[in-house]
Amino acid sequence: MEAVITVFKKELHRIFKDKKMLFSTFVLPVFIMIIIYGLVGNMTEKLQKEMSQYSPSVYIVNSTDKIQKAMAGPVLDLSRVSEIDGMAAEDTKELIKAQAADLLIVFPASFDADIENDSGMPNVEIYYNPDNMNSANAYTMYLEMMQDQVYKSYLADKVGGADKLDIFTVNMKADGEASYELSDEDNSGSQMLATLVPYMVVILLFSGAMSMGTDIIAGEKERGTMASLLLTPAKRSSIAMGKLLALTVITVISATLYSVTMVIMVPKAMGEALTGGGFNITVGQGAMVFAIIIALAFFYVNVVTLVSVFAKSVKEAQSYTTPFMILVVIAGVLTMFNSFSSGGQNIFLYAIPVYGSALCLSDIFSGTAAVGGFAVNVICTLLISVLLTMVISRVFDNEHVMMNS
C-alpha cells in the first residue's frame, strides 16, 4: 500500500509542484476557453445587434393600396420598401444576386381582384439570395408576414371583419396573471445546456486523461524512468494503481475546471436567452454528477493507460488513443439526439460506458434522472474499470511491453 501512496504522491507532485505543468494543465486551457467563449459572445451580440438594426431593401412589383395597408404594422421596418414596375424586376434580381438589394416581392397584377372574385389561387413570388445573410433574414421575416399578417388581413376582408377570425384563444386568461409553466423550480434548467454539458464533459474528461496519461505512462517509458521504478521491490500492480489513482484525480480536477468554465461562459457566448442563462441543480443531483464524473474519469484513465503502456513514446501513445477519442465523441454526440435517449426506460443503455454516463448526465441536467439508471451506470463503469486495472497490472509484469524488448 505504501508503494501505491508513494507513486500517487509523486505523480501529483509532478503536476502541482511544477509551475509550467500546472499552468499548461489547468490555467492555460481555462484561460483559452474564457477568451474564445468571450470573443464568440461579443461577436454574437454584435451580430444580433446589427441584424436587429438592419433595414432590408425590398422591391415590390404590382403593389396596391390594399397590399400596402395589409403589410403596414409595427413588426417590420418598411422604410426601405420601394415599388417598382414589372419591367424592372429582372434588373432587381441581378441586384439581389450581386447583394446590392435584399428582396423582390412580385404580386400578380390581378392579385386583389383574384382574391375578391375567388378566381383562382394567386401566387406571390419572393426572390432572395441565400448567400447574403441580410437577404436570407429578410426572406424569413417577409415570408412570415405574408403568411400571417397579410393573409389574415385579406381573409378578414372576405369574412367581414378581423374579429370574425378569432374563434378561440390559447393561454389567454382575463386576469393575465395565470402561469401555465409547471416545471419544478429546482429542475428549471435550459434544455440546451442539458444537452451540451454532458457532451462536453465526456469529451473534456477524455482529453484530460489523454494528455496526462500518455505522459505518465508512455512518457516514463520514453524517458527511461519507468525501468528505475520497476527495479524497486514494489509490486508492479502497486505502481500501476498509484499511477491510475493520481491520473484519475488530475483528470477529475481538470474536467471539473473546464466544465465549470464552460457552464459560466457558454451562456455568454450563445446568448443568455438561447441557453436560459444557466441551470440549478440540487445537492443530491450534484453528488450524482460528481460520482458519474469520478467513475468515468477512472474508466478513461484505465483505457488511456492500457493503450499507452503498449507505446514506446508519447507520440505513439497519442496516435493509439486517437481512435478512442473518436468513439468518445460519437458517444457524446449520440446523447445530443433525444430520439436516442432512453429517458430512463431502457436501463441497459446506462450500462454502456461513456454513452451511459452522458445519458445519465443529460437526465440529471434536464431533471429526469432516475436512481436506477444512475446506479447501473456508475456500477458498470467502475466494474469495467476494475477489470481494466487488473489487465494493466498483468501488462506491467510483461517484460516485452514494459522494457520494449
Add this chain to the structure above:
Amino acid sequence: MIQVNNITKIYKYSLKMKRELNTKETHRKAVEKLSFTVKDGEIFGLLGTNGAGKTTTLRCIATLLKPTEGDITVNGLDTVKDAAKVRERLSLLTNDVRLDPQFTPDYLFDFFGHMREIPDDIIAARKEELFRYFDVNRYADKKIEELSTGTRQKISLAISMIHDPDIVIFDEPTTGLDIITASSVLDYLLDLKKKGKTILISTHIMSEAEKLCDRIAVLVDGRKVAQGTLPELLEETEADNLEGAFFKYFRDNSKEVERWRL
C-alpha cells in the same frame, strides 16, 4: 553470490520490429547458454562489443527480463520466482535507467527510499552520507534536467545505493562521463569492493576492466568464449594486454568477423 546457469534469452520480433529492422527473422538470440558465477566480494566483468548480450544478461539478473531458458540465483534467490526479494538485495545502474528530469535529487532520493519502504530517519542518514560522498549536496534542490551528465550519473549512483545493497550491477559505468567523473565512479566501485560488496559490471573499455575486475568473462555474439583472471586470459591468448586478448577471442569466435575485417 550470483549464479547464472545456462541461460538463453530470445527476443521475438513483432511485425513492426521486423519492418523496422528490415529482416525476415522471427527472433534474435541475445544470449545463448551462458553460465558464470560471481563470488561474494569480487568484481566480475562482462567484456564484449555492442550487441554481445552484456546488457541483456545484466537485465535478466536484475529481474527486468526473464531468461527464456536456464535460471539465475542471487544470494540463493531465484530471479523469476523471488523477483521482489532479489530487487531488495541488488542495485542496477545503467544508462537506460534514468531519473525523472522534472524532479530534484532530494525528492527522488526520498521517493525511492519510500518505494523500498525504508524508514525516514534512515533515508535522511543515507542521503547525507551518499550526497556528501559524491559531492552533490549543492545540486540537491535543482531539477535533474538542469544538471550535467556527470552529476546526473553521480546522483543516479547515490540513489541506486540508497538501500545499501549486497550486490551492485553496473552496465557500462563510465560511458558518456568526463574523465574526472569516470575516475570517481571507478574509485567508488573499488570502495564498495573493500566493504565486501559483490559487483558485476559490463564494459567494452579494456582499461576499465583491467583496473577493476578480479575476473572477466568475454562475450561474443551472446556466447561466453572465455573466462578467467586477467593473467589467465593473457596466458591463454599469448597477448600483451586485455585489448589484444579480446581481439583474439573475437576473431576466433565472431560470426561478424568478416564484416569487421579483423
